[in-house]
Amino acid sequence: MTMLETGEPIYSPITQEGPLLTEDLIKETEELVLRTGSVGAGCSQLLSDMQAFKAANPGCILEDFVRWISPPDWTEAEPSNEVNSSVTRGQLSCRMKKEGNLWRELWDTAKPLPTIKQTPLFDEDLAVEGILNYLEDIPTCELFQQLFVSLLSLGFTIAEEKLSGNESLSKLFYDCKDYVVATCQKSVWNDKMEDLCQVYETVEKMVVTPEEVIKTIKQAEETPAIENGNGSSELKRRFKKLSLNFGGKDKQQHRKSPPKDRKDSVDNPSRSFASFFDSKSSIFSKISPKNLSPPSSLDESDWTLV
Structure with missing residues (x-):
């Protein structure tokens, strides 16, 4: 797989693993999403992946990232007999092209940052403190x-x-x-x-x-x-x-x-x-x-x- 703009090969970056959640924390997260409409945890993971992808693939665009992480959201263009067929290369899915799409907003704010320099998604100290507080009550x-x-x-x-x-x-x-x-x-x-x-x-x-x-x-x-x-x-x-x-x-x-x-x-x-x-x-x-x-x-x- 190559990048659409530069033609350079796409490299798969090392990404952060998702946080370890117990059943009660998963339930608490789901209730928070339903109550507030916030998807902060999911956004953090997606933003981290975008930053790692940008660091590993200079010159990439959102379409390259979507092709790598979510192939169903990308439709390849049909083969063309034209000499210069690079114009019709494919398109994003309908949900990706909607105005105000979250992926587009996160991509614009994401900086090329390798995983080793990112803030960890899972804070062990904070998780242990939460467990101890839970056991007290x-x-x-x-x-x-x-x-x-x-x-x-x-x-x-x-x-x-x-x-x-x-x-x-x-x-x-x-x-x-x-x-x-x-x-x-x-x-x-x-x-x-x-x-x-x-x-x-x-x-x-x-x-x-x-x-x-x-x-x-x-x-x-x-x-x-x-x-x-x-x-x-x-x-x-x-x-x-x-x-x-x-x-x-x-x-x-x-x-x-x-x-x-x-x-x-x-x-x-x-x-x-x-x-x-x-x-x-x-x-x-x-x-x-x-x-x-x-x-x-x-x-x-x-x-x-x-």
Whole structure:
């Protein structure tokens, strides 16, 4: 591709990456655009690209930039038999030719400036300050919800690496994963907390004791299923069956296991964090400032490393 005015080749400049935005910041930006009609963030990115393009391609015009960054906005002219066919070279799209077009205004104000000399589009210090301010006012329940989803996602990521290649368990695992993804995308997913914990516990059993899970699945398949016409209810029934078969046994082991088992739980990476949801565990528990050490009568087997 060559420039229309000079005929020199067009060089692709190094441009700045867009800012890293979390879901709440994306939503906040969209609300700002809808409320004020301002597209400042998008303009900053576009202006930065124009400045870098001008620095890399002296003598370029807006049409060159549009051809490089947005080909659909440029229509090539049909071949001509005339000797001097450079007059009819193509044209911009209708939206680009409208009076007061934003691209034209930004192009006129853009200076040839390489990326290394531009002001960064993403200010790390300002972003961190905003995050800390947000955490100061975040309700405890909302913080727990975000931590819960993060831990849940981490658990499924670890499990997928171990179970995706298992022919006997991969289907059940992806059923569990699809159920969790579909549930967490709903605004009232916290009402399904108990179901999510049961599904997670099922996946944990698939990682820790796959043989027992396979045995339970075979027993469930041999038992005549009750037709209820609801696929999600059938899936939930299977999760609950697996959970009941293994849940009670594990809780007894957690209570009666000697202290040396704590080392095993650390050495075994398959041990997940389902105990995070145990009623005895609480990340918000308050410790008295007068006595920071745990009482001597505390049973160490009641604590599980997360």
